[in-house]
Amino acid sequence: MLAAIEAGGTKFVLAVGHASGAIAARHEIPTRTPEETLAEAASWIQSQGPVAAIGIAAFGPAQLDRNAADWGHILGTPKPGWTHCDIAGYFANRFEIPVGFDTDVNGAALGEYRLGAGRMTGGMAYITVGTGIGGGIIVNGEIVHGVSHPEMGHFYPRREASDRAFAGVCPYHGDCLEGLASGPAILARWGRNLSDLPDDHEAHGLVAGYLAQLCHTLFAFCAVECIVMGGGVMKTPGLLERVHASAQSLDNRYLPGGARHQIVSPKLGNDAGIVGALRLANASRNLSP
Amino acid sequence: MLAAIEAGGTKFVLAVGHASGAIAARHEIPTRTPEETLAEAASWIQSQGPVAAIGIAAFGPAQLDRNAADWGHILGTPKPGWTHCDIAGYFANRFEIPVGFDTDVNGAALGEYRLGAGRMTGGMAYITVGTGIGGGIIVNGEIVHGVSHPEMGHFYPRREASDRAFAGVCPYHGDCLEGLASGPAILARWGRNLSDLPDDHEAHGLVAGYLAQLCHTLFAFCAVECIVMGGGVMKTPGLLERVHASAQSLDNRYLPGGARHQIVSPKLGNDAGIVGALRLANASRNLSP
Ligand SMILES: Nc1ncnc2c1ncn2[C@@H]1O[C@H](COP(=O)(O)OP(=O)(O)O)[C@@H](O)[C@H]1O
Ligand SMILES: Nc1ncnc2c1ncn2[C@@H]1O[C@H](COP(=O)(O)OP(=O)(O)O)[C@@H](O)[C@H]1O
Ligand SMILES: [Zn+2]
Ligand SMILES: [Zn+2]
Structure with a gap:
C-alpha cells in the first residue's frame, strides 16, 4: 500500500x-x-x-x-x-x-498524464485557473523541474486592443495572466464569477483570449500535445471551447504537430x-x- | 570515433x-x-x-x-x-x-548544455536570433520533445505602448516575436542591422524588450536556470545586457530560483x-x- x-x-x-x-x-x-x-x-x-x-x-x-x-x-x-x-x-x-x-499542480499534472486526460500523449501541461493560475508540465514522460517549478500564471499575455485600461490584480506584475484571468481578477473587474456573467458579456472573450495565449505559448515552447485545464474558473460553460478556438486562431496552422493539439478538461476531476x-x-x- | x-x-x-x-x-x-x-x-x-x-x-x-x-x-x-x-x-x-x-537548434542546445555555457545548470534553453528565431530546451537533462520540436520564435510578445504600428514580417503571424525581432524584421523596419543603428536608437530597447519577454516566459514556464542566446542579431554590442536587464524587470523578483537565472552567450560559438x-x-x- x-x-x-x-x-x-x-x-x-x-x-x-x-x-x-x-x-x-x-x-x-x-x-x-x-x-x-x-x-x-x-x-x-x-x-x-x-x-x-x-x-x-x-x-x-x-x-x-x-x-x-x-x-x-x-x-x-x-x-x-x-x-x-x-x-x-x-x-x-x-x-x-x-x-x-x-x-x-505538478502532482495533478502527473496524475492526469499517467492515468487521466494526458495518457499516451506526447507531452502534457496541466493548468489550474482558480484563485491563482498555475500548472505543471510533463515532457519526455517526466515532470518539468529546473531551478524551481514552473509559474505559468505570471507571463504577460498581449492585451487586446479594446482592453488596455484594467491594471490587473497581481501584486508583482499587475496585468500578468493571473492578474487578468484568475477568479479574483474577474471578480475585481466585473463584480462576479465568470459563469455568472451573461453569455454575450465581453469578459468571456477576453478571459478566453488571454488563456489561449498561455496555451499557444505552451504548444510553441514545449511542443506538448495536450493541455488539461481545471480549476474553478474553467467551470464556466463554454470557456474551454472558446480557449480552444482562440488558441487555434493564434497558431494559424503554423506549428508542426498542431493537428494533434488538444485542450481538454481533467479526467480525474x-x-x-x-x-x-x-x-x-x-x-x-x-x-x- | x-x-x-x-x-x-x-x-x-x-x-x-x-x-x-x-x-x-x-x-x-x-x-x-x-x-x-x-x-x-x-x-x-x-x-x-x-x-x-x-x-x-x-x-x-x-x-x-x-x-x-x-x-x-x-x-x-x-x-x-x-x-x-x-x-x-x-x-x-x-x-x-x-x-x-x-x-x-536542439543539437546546439545539447552541445551548450553538456559542454558549453549550460554545464551544471538546472535546465537550459538555447535561442538563436538570426534569419529566424528558434531554439531548443533542455529539461531534466534531456532535449524537450513533444508532438514535435519547440518553435519558440512564434509566440506573441506584448507590444510596447509606443510601438503598436509596425505589423511585423512573419508570414503566419505578423508580429509574433520572429516577426518583430529577427534580423529580417529589423532590416524591414529600420533599413539596417541592429548593430548599424546608433546606440540611442529606439530599436535597441524595443528588440531587447521583446526578446526579454521570451526569456521571462521561458523562466516562468520551464524553470530553466540558463538561457544561451546566439545568432547574428545577438552580435549587436550591448544587446545581451539589455535583454537581461529587461527580463529582470519583467520578473520583479517574483520567480522562485530567480537569483540563479542567467542569460549568456554561447560558449562553443x-x-x-x-x-x-x-x-x-x-x-x-x-x-x-
Ligand atoms: N462555477 C464557477 N464559475 C466560474 N468561476 C468559478 C466557479 N467556481 C469558482 N470560480 C472561481 O474560481 C476560484 C476558485 O478556484 P478553485 O480552483 O476552486 O480554488 P483554488 O484555486 O483556490 O484551489 C474562485 O475565486 C472563483 O472566482
Ligand atoms: N553583427 C551583426 N549585428 C546585428 N545583426 C546581425 C549581425 N550579423 C548578422 N546579423 C543579422 O542576423 C541575420 C543572420 O543571422 P545568423 O544567425 O548569422 O544566420 P541564420 O539565422 O541564417 O543561421 C541577418 O539577417 C542579419 O540581419
Ligand atoms: Zn504575476
Ligand atoms: Zn510567427
Whole structure:
C-alpha cells in the first residue's frame, strides 16, 4: 500500500492506495498549524496499516531540489507558521520509508498524464485557473523541474486592443495572466464569477483570449500535445471551447504537430492531485533516500 | 570515433570526433540537392576511417518521433528537393551504424548544455536570433520533445505602448516575436542591422524588450536556470545586457530560483551545433535501432 497527501492551503487530502491510482481509503482534514496538521495526517495514515512509501503534493513555493539542504520544505509563504516547514522530513522521520515530494499542480499534472486526460500523449501541461493560475508540465514522460517549478500564471499575455485600461490584480506584475484571468481578477473587474456573467458579456472573450495565449505559448515552447485545464474558473460553460478556438486562431496552422493539439478538461476531476501523489509515492521507491 | 553532421540550409558542417566534444577533423560542403549533398557528406565521413555512430542536427521542420514511419525525414520545406528527404535513413543504410537525429537548434542546445555555457545548470534553453528565431530546451537533462520540436520564435510578445504600428514580417503571424525581432524584421523596419543603428536608437530597447519577454516566459514556464542566446542579431554590442536587464524587470523578483537565472552567450560559438551532433551520435548508441 502507498500513502498520498495533497497538502493544500485550506485542507489536506489524505489517501492510501496503489500505483494504479486505485484509492483504498480517503480522508480530509482542515489545514491549521503545521504541528497539528502534520500530526493528524500522520496518525490517519498510520491507522490505515503499513505503507511502503508516501507521496506529497504540496502548495508552493516548495523546495524540490533533492540535493538542497532544505529539500521538501515549504519556502516563504504568507500562510502563518508554514514558512520553512519541513513537510517531507516530518513524514520521512516518522515512517522511515521513501517520500516523494512535489508541488500540488505538478502532482495533478502527473496524475492526469499517467492515468487521466494526458495518457499516451506526447507531452502534457496541466493548468489550474482558480484563485491563482498555475500548472505543471510533463515532457519526455517526466515532470518539468529546473531551478524551481514552473509559474505559468505570471507571463504577460498581449492585451487586446479594446482592453488596455484594467491594471490587473497581481501584486508583482499587475496585468500578468493571473492578474487578468484568475477568479479574483474577474471578480475585481466585473463584480462576479465568470459563469455568472451573461453569455454575450465581453469578459468571456477576453478571459478566453488571454488563456489561449498561455496555451499557444505552451504548444510553441514545449511542443506538448495536450493541455488539461481545471480549476474553478474553467467551470464556466463554454470557456474551454472558446480557449480552444482562440488558441487555434493564434497558431494559424503554423506549428508542426498542431493537428494533434488538444485542450481538454481533467479526467480525474478533483482526484488528479491525490492520484498524482500516489504516483509520487510509487516513484520515490526508486530514488536514493 | 563518432561522426557528426550539422545539416544547414546553405552548408553542411561535417566532423569526426569524440563524445567529449573533441573534434578530430572538420569539413564544410555547400548544400545542393539532397543526392549530391548527402553523397558528398557520406564520402567525406567514410574517408575518415571507421565510425561507431552518426549524429545529425538538421534544419527543420523534421520528424523527430522515433516511432513514426518517417522518422529522420525533413518535412515540408521551401528548400527545393528536400521535402520528405530521408536524411537519417540515408546514413543508417549506408553505414549500418546507429544514427542520432534532431534539429539544428536542439543539437546546439545539447552541445551548450553538456559542454558549453549550460554545464551544471538546472535546465537550459538555447535561442538563436538570426534569419529566424528558434531554439531548443533542455529539461531534466534531456532535449524537450513533444508532438514535435519547440518553435519558440512564434509566440506573441506584448507590444510596447509606443510601438503598436509596425505589423511585423512573419508570414503566419505578423508580429509574433520572429516577426518583430529577427534580423529580417529589423532590416524591414529600420533599413539596417541592429548593430548599424546608433546606440540611442529606439530599436535597441524595443528588440531587447521583446526578446526579454521570451526569456521571462521561458523562466516562468520551464524553470530553466540558463538561457544561451546566439545568432547574428545577438552580435549587436550591448544587446545581451539589455535583454537581461529587461527580463529582470519583467520578473520583479517574483520567480522562485530567480537569483540563479542567467542569460549568456554561447560558449562553443559556432561549434555548438556540431558538438551537439557528436553528443547525438553518442546517445544513439543506447537507443534501439
Ligand atoms: N462555477 C464557477 N464559475 C466560474 N468561476 C468559478 C466557479 N467556481 C469558482 N470560480 C472561481 O474560481 C476560484 C476558485 O478556484 P478553485 O480552483 O476552486 O480554488 P483554488 O484555486 O483556490 O484551489 C474562485 O475565486 C472563483 O472566482
Ligand atoms: N553583427 C551583426 N549585428 C546585428 N545583426 C546581425 C549581425 N550579423 C548578422 N546579423 C543579422 O542576423 C541575420 C543572420 O543571422 P545568423 O544567425 O548569422 O544566420 P541564420 O539565422 O541564417 O543561421 C541577418 O539577417 C542579419 O540581419
Ligand atoms: Zn504575476
Ligand atoms: Zn510567427
